[in-house]
Amino acid sequence: MFDIYAVAVSLIGGAMITLLANAASLKSRTVPKTLRDTLSYLVGFIRAAFGKQDDQEGVLLTRAQVAATFPQGTWQRNAYEDYKAVLLDEELIFPCVYATKGFKSDDQLYLFIDSDDLSDPRHIRSLAKGLSTYLPQAHQLGPNTSLVLLAKQNDNNTRTVEDYNNLFWELLNGLAKLDSKPWPSNIPRDIDTDRWCFCFGGEQFFTVIQTPAHQVRRTRYAPGLTMVFQPKWIFDILFSTDAKRAGALAKVRALLAKYDPIPVSPELKNYGEEGSRESKQYFLLDDNVPAPCPYEKLSDSEVIAA
Numbered sequence: 001m002f003d004i005y006a007v008a009v010s011l012i013g014g015a016m017i018t019l020l021a022n023a024a025s026l027k028s029r030t031v032p033k034t035l036r037d038t039l040s041y042l043v044g045f046i047r048a049a050f051g052k053q054d055d056q057e058g059v060l061l062t063r064a065q066v067a068a069t070f071p072q073g074t075w076q077r078n079a080y081e082d083y084k085a086v087l088l089d090e091e092l093i094f095p096c097v098y099a100t101k102g103f104k105s106d107d108q109l110y111l112f113i114d115s116d117d118l119s120d121p122r123h124i125r126s127l128a129k130g131l132s133t134y135l136p137q138a139h140q141l142g143p144n145t146s147l148v149l150l151a152k153q154n155d156n157n158t159r160t161v162e163d164y165n166n167l168f169w170e171l172l173n174g175l176a177k178l179d180s181k182p183w184p185s186n187i188p189r190d191i192d193t194d195r196w197c198f199c200f201g202g203e204q205f206f207t208v209i210q211t212p213a214h215q216v217r218r219t220r221y222a223p224g225l226t227m228v229f230q231p232k233w234i235f236d237i238l239f240s241t242d243a244k245r246a247g248a249l250a251k252v253r254a255l256l257a258k259y260d261p262i263p264v265s266p267e268l269k270n271y272g273e274e275g276s277r278e279s280k281q282y283f284l285l286d287d288n289v290p291a292p293c294p295y296e297k298l299s300d301s302e303v304i305a306a
Contacts, residue, residue, distance in 0.1 A: 057122065058129025060109040060147070076112045079150040079224045086222070095219055095255035098238060099228065102144030109134055109147055116151040116159070116212075116225035118167040124174035128200075131175070131229065135201045143237045146230045153224035157212055164211040164225070165283050165291045172207075175200055176298035189297040197232065197271065197278045198298075204232040207282050216262050216286040232271075245270075263288060 061069060070077040087100045094100055102108050111130040113123045127149060134147045159167075176183075181202040183189060188196050198205045207229045210222035239245035249270075256264050265284050269276035280290045 057126040058111070058133065060111055060130055060133055062109060063103075063106055066110055075114075075152045076150070079112065079153065079226075080110065082223050083148065083150060083226060092259065093255055095252050095259050097251065097255070098144050098234075099146070102142070102146055105142055105144060107142030107145040109141070109145075111147060111149050112151075113149065114152045116154050116157075116164075116167075118164075118171035118225070119174070121174070124171060124178065127171070128175055128178040131200050132180070134229075135203055135231070138203075138231050139233075143234055145234060146228050149225075149227040149229070151225040154212065159211075159213055161211065161213045161286050164209070164213055165285070166294060168209050168227075168283050169294050172198055173295060173298050176300070177302045179301045180303045182301075182304065191279050191293055191295060191297055192277065194272055194274060194276045194278075198282070206230045206232055206235075206278070209283055214286055216260075217265075217284055218260050219256065220284050220286075262286070 066077070066080050070080070084103065087094055087103045109130075111127065113120075113126055115123070117123070130147060130149075138145050179200050184199050184202060184204065187199055187204065190196060198207055207227060208220075209228075210220050210226040212221070212223055212225065214221040239248060253264055253268075265281075265288055267277065267280040267284065267290055269281075271278055277290070279293055283291045285291050
């Protein structure tokens with residue numbers, strides 16, 4: 001016989017979490033930040049009270065919700081604090097200043113997975129769900145928005161940089177299979193072109209990955225695997241003129257030269273520039289040779305085909 005009380009509590013708790021999470025995710029002038037933060041803490045408290053900490057598939061969290069949901073010492077909080085520490089380091093400035101701005105302005109949303117095996121179908125489903133949730137609200141979050149994927153640190157890790165590269169592409173290919181919207185008609189399917197970029201939900205993305213296997217290219221190292229998905233329309237805002245684009249790229253390259261003990265990757269070029277391959281910018285190896293891509297094109301959507 002099942003426990004009707006436990007079922008009722010679970011249902012009520014789930015409904016409360018959903019309602020509060022939706023309210024807490026709103027970012028507009030009509031919702032004061034203090035109110036959003038209060039709602040976020042309530043979401044975290046209810047998740048903890050109703051045992052929801054480990055049921056996080058596809059759930060996106062704000063900064064305040066991460067702090068409220070995951071106490072110090074949990075693997076999720078450790079992953080988040082490691083990410084935060086890199087962005088807020090004032091002595092060794094992280095070259096992607098827009099990631100730091102996005103964190104400080106609370107434009108980012110966070111998704112957690114419990115291992116760094118990116119080929120795990122659970123993680124692919126979770127990220128597909130997270131991206132589908134993220135896209136409708138992305139424009140409201142701010143000009144430095146991104147979805148940040150944080151994985152549980154693997155204490156017995158034997159994976160190489162090359163292993164992570166293969167897993168990274170397995171993840172992107174798995175996402176393509178779960179995409180419910182057609183691939184944009186203006187973006188080629190062939191990856192080895194200067195106009196290709198990763199797309200999901202009809203939106204173009206720029207994505208980067210950091211792994212615990214990177215040792216030389218410090219900008220691509222993280223103690224636990226980290227991925228960032230940026231909708232590419234943010235670059236139209238940040239680089240609205242050629243002068244702004246040139247100035248921003250010069251600043252980032254100068255910071256890269258100080259941050260990494262390896263020369264700036266020759267793969268870092270402007271999208272659409274002759275000879276450029278955005279696919280080769282997503283995953284950078286620990287030396288200045290392009291990372292191989294195991295696919296000529298990503299798989300067709302199995303959702304649409306069905």
